[in-house]
Amino acid sequence: MNLARVLALAQREWREILRDRIYFLLAFLLPVMLMLVFGYGMSQDIENIAFAVVDEDHTPLSRDYAHHFIESRYFSFKGYLPDADAADRLLAQRKLRLVIVIGPRFAEQLRAGRAAQVQTLIDGTFATSTRTIQAYVEAINLAANTSVRSGYLARRLGLPPERVADLLHPVVLEVRYLYNQEVRSIWSVAPGLIMLILMLVPPLLMALSVVREKETGAIYNVYSSTITRAEFLVGKLLPSVTISCINAVILWLLATLYFGTPFKGSLAFFGVATLLYILCTTALGLLISLLVRTQQAAMIISLVMSIIVSIQFSGLITPVSALSGGNYAIAHAFPAMYYNEVVKGAFLKAIGFEALWPQLLVFALYALAVFMLCYLLFRKRTRT
Amino acid sequence: MKRPATDFPSLARIWLQQIAVLSLKEIRQLLRDRALFIYTVYIFTANIIIAAGGASNELRDSPVRVHDADRSVASRDLIYSFQPPRFRLAGEVDSAAEALRLLDRGEARMILDIPPDFAESLRRQRPAHVQALIDTSQANTGYLASSYAARIVARFSEAQVQRNIIRAGGDPRNLPTIRNEVRVWYNPDLNDKWFNTISELLTMVTVACILLPAAAMIREKERGTLEQLLVSPLTPLQIMLSKLLSMMLVMLCGTTVAIFGIMQPLYHVPFVGSVPLFFLLAALYAFTNAGLGLVAATFARNSAQVGLVVLLMVMPIVMLSGTWTPMESMPAWLRSLMYLSPLRHFIEVAYGILLRGAGIGLLWESVAAMAAIGIALFALGLARFRRQFA
Numbered sequence: 070m071n072l073a074r075v076l077a078l079a080q081r082e083w084r085e086i087l088r089d090r091i092y093f094l095l096a097f098l099l100p101v102m103l104m105l106v107f108g109y110g111m112s113q114d115i116e117n118i119a120f121a122v123v124d125e126d127h128t129p130l131s132r133d134y135a136h137h138f139i140e141s142r143y144f145s146f147k148g149y150l151p152d153a154d155a156a157d158r159l160l161a162q163r164k165l166r167l168v169i170v171i172g173p174r175f176a177e178q179l180r181a182g183r184a185a186q187v188q189t190l191i192d193g194t195f196a197t198s199t200r201t202i203q204a205y206v207e208a209i210n211l212a213a214n215t216s217v218r219s220g221y222l223a224r225r226l227g228l229p230p231e232r233v234a235d236l237l238h239p240v241v242l243e244v245r246y247l248y249n250q251e252v253r254s255i256w257s258v259a260p261g262l263i264m265l266i267l268m269l270v271p272p273l274l275m276a277l278s279v280v281r282e283k284e285t286g287a288i289y290n291v292y293s294s295t296i297t298r299a300e301f302l303v304g305k306l307l308p309s310v311t312i313s314c315i316n317a318v319i320l321w322l323l324a325t326l327y328f329g330t331p332f333k334g335s336l337a338f339f340g341v342a343t344l345l346y347i348l349c350t351t352a353l354g355l356l357i358s359l360l361v362r363t364q365q366a367a368m369i370i371s372l373v374m375s376i377i378v379s380i381q382f383s384g385l386i387t388p389v390s391a392l393s394g395g396n397y398a399i400a401h402a403f404p405a406m407y408y409n410e411v412v413k414g415a416f417l418k419a420i421g422f423e424a425l426w427p428q429l430l431v432f433a434l435y436a437l438a439v440f441m442l443c444y445l446l447f448r449k450r451t452r453t
Numbered sequence: 454m455k456r457p458a459t460d461f462p463s464l465a466r467i468w469l470q471q472i473a474v475l476s477l478k479e480i481r482q483l484l485r486d487r488a489l490f491i492y493t494v495y496i497f498t499a500n501i502i503i504a505a506g507g508a509s510n511e512l513r514d515s516p517v518r519v520h521d522a523d524r525s526v527a528s529r530d531l532i533y534s535f536q537p538p539r540f541r542l543a544g545e546v547d548s549a550a551e552a553l554r555l556l557d558r559g560e561a562r563m564i565l566d567i568p569p570d571f572a573e574s575l576r577r578q579r580p581a582h583v584q585a586l587i588d589t590s591q592a593n594t595g596y597l598a599s600s601y602a603a604r605i606v607a608r609f610s611e612a613q614v615q616r617n618i619i620r621a622g623g624d625p626r627n628l629p630t631i632r633n634e635v636r637v638w639y640n641p642d643l644n645d646k647w648f649n650t651i652s653e654l655l656t657m658v659t660v661a662c663i664l665l666p667a668a669a670m671i672r673e674k675e676r677g678t679l680e681q682l683l684v685s686p687l688t689p690l691q692i693m694l695s696k697l698l699s700m701m702l703v704m705l706c707g708t709t710v711a712i713f714g715i716m717q718p719l720y721h722v723p724f725v726g727s728v729p730l731f732f733l734l735a736a737l738y739a740f741t742n743a744g745l746g747l748v749a750a751t752f753a754r755n756s757a758q759v760g761l762v763v764l765l766m767v768m769p770i771v772m773l774s775g776t777w778t779p780m781e782s783m784p785a786w787l788r789s790l791m792y793l794s795p796l797r798h799f800i801e802v803a804y805g806i807l808l809r810g811a812g813i814g815l816l817w818e819s820v821a822a823m824a825a826i827g828i829a830l831f832a833l834g835l836a837r838f839r840r841q842f843a
Contacts, residue, residue, distance in 0.1 A: 110772030204600035364757030
């Protein structure tokens with residue numbers, strides 16, 4: 070391999086990128102835009118849930134119950150409604166996501182030591198967030214229930230309130246959140262987005278850059294020149310990998326400084342892993358570019374592949390362990406899943422080489438294998 | 454000799470005929486563009502199926518590891534309450550260090566730590582403190598895990614609470630309880646497949662509505678046939694309308710296949726509202742977006758570039774309009790900005806008609822917004838097109 074020729078090719082490639090306005094814009098604007106757009110679009114701290122109360126009891130006790138919800142920081146109180154019909158209408162119009170209906174004789178039943186009925190109506194259109202809202206409602210109801218019960222028992226049995234609380238809570242569950250102590254959605258989303266974007270953009274850039282030459286016919290210059298197959302592939306790969314490395318740094322800065330995600334792990338480990346991952350994804354783009362003839366096809370194939378793999382089969386949203394047979398295998402066939410463990414480890418879990426070295430090995434072998442495949446597929450003389 | 458028609462009805466007929474002929478040409482051209490045609494078929498079929506199996510935050514078989522320092526009957530009882538479908542007992546750990554290592558590697562989502570005096574505390578009516586370490590590197594599922602764990606512990610405690618009250622001299626049957634009955638509307642079983650497939654369809658309808666007219670326009674530009682069209686007796690408005698109408702037809706066919714060929718038979722996604730109203734408003738949505746596609750086409754020189762410009766437009770529209778996540782979690786300035794996104798209004802329409810059976814009475818605000826945005830965008834596209842070519 071002649072290094073001078075590789076560098077010459079890389080330099081020419083670089084110049085071409087600078088001159089193609091749209092391609093250049095894409096190379097540097099697309100990753101940043103995706104990070105911001107997905108960052109806002111995918112993080113779902115479920116807050117400001119619009120809700121209203123239908124109070125059919127009108128007693129201090131029922132107002133007390135409503136206040137448990139009104140004071141929660143997750144809900145945003147929109148007012149009392151006259152009846153359940155009004156609640157139906159506002160839910161259908163999507164003005165409200167949640168309505169609490171406190172039944173008649175609420176206070177009377179509780180004071181008599183019986184069960185009082187409350188109904189919660191939730192708009193289940195968004196299945197994912199509805200589960201969290203259900204969990205909020207349940208937690209608040211439990212707290213309200215406990216305070217009613219302990220007040221009642223304290224009066225009935227003449228015991229001090231602390232003693233009653235002990236009686237009612239024989240088992241206390243102390244929850245400690247690890248890695249993301251404040252359970253902030255963006256902290257889990259931002260590192261995953263680095264995985265997603267570096268799966269999406271490098272193959273796209275790489276595939277387009279080779280196929281463009283095929284479309285314009287410039288590839289014949291390569292076919293007829295003295296440059297070897299390996300030199301051509303490396304020369305093409307270099308500028309693309311460089312751009313992606315710059316982008317990786319920008320993405321890291323956005324995740325840590327703009328979105329405020331903590332970075333607890335080792336920067337050296339993260340750097341090495343990211344470089345290897347970029348090599349893998351860029352090599353995948355190269356592979357696609359050798360298989361198709363038009364830029365349009367190259368773009369469609371690389372985008373569809375990247376989006377499916379990085380969203381569905383990487384553990385970004387659904388853990389890989391929860392995937393079924395075939396999907397589990399697909400997840401293991403792409404580097405995204407392994408890199409997702411790397412970003413989670415490096416950002417949140419503070420683990421590095423000692424625990425995640427197998428992932429690095431996977432990247433290195435993967436990149437090498439795909440590159441070898443490209444080398445075998447790329448022919449300077451078209452078969453006749 | 455036949456005189457050329459000059460009265461308004463026949464002129465209008467000729468004008469419309471020209472559009473019809475041109476639209477037919479567009480559909481033929483799409484059928485011959487192999488890559489784009491395959492992609493169009495893919496987004497309305499296989500893609501929907503892939504989306505159905507995807508993203509869910511439901512907690513399923515989450516691995517739980519236990520550090521049981523008590524080893525009593527009571528502690529076993531508590532441990533064995535962590536069962537599928539939500540949790541799965543993945544074994545015991547001997548030390549805190551090992552527990553952390555397993556969490557680090559993702560081999561456990563939750564560690565339960567039961568203190569040595571667990572059964573003793575229960576017997577003496579003192580609170581027993583059980584610790585749960587939960588991996589929240591995925592925030593939402595982490596929170597759900599803690600919520601389900603709390604529910605399991607509460608159920609486990611019930612019998613003990615009753616015993617405690619009896620021993621304190623009370624009557625456990627006579628205890629005030631607030632029964633909160635939760636009713637989920639429009640998707641009572643919280644079937645993720647309904648949400649995933651509808652949202653994916655909306656995403657892909659948006660892609661199709663912007664990409665297809667843009668690609669149709671760029672094809673003419675790339676091959677130089679646009680000049681031929683311009684010297685023919687066709688106005689720029691007719692050229693744009695024909696591209697819009699033909700691609701609208703393609704999108705509506707795709708949507709029909711996706712809803713009635715895939716989403717209903719395979720996933721039982723309901724269609725509560727009026728079918729004609731839905732397709733009418735989907736057509737309006739196509740018109741709203743076509744303007745964007747035509748604007749994109751005026752910015753690009755070839756079909757690869759137009760794809761990239763469309764990508765830059767579609768991503769923010771899809772991600773920030775509330776397709777995948779509720780709008781409430783976004784900052785206020787962004788939420789107000791997204792009123793300009795046609796998709797934001799079409800989401801109300803689509804979910805409203807499909808799941809809630811909403812009629813025009815409930816949806817008129819969204820419809821008016823879509824129409825207004827559509828007219829503005831189409832005018833913008835037409836203006837840019839005229840400036841560039843005519």
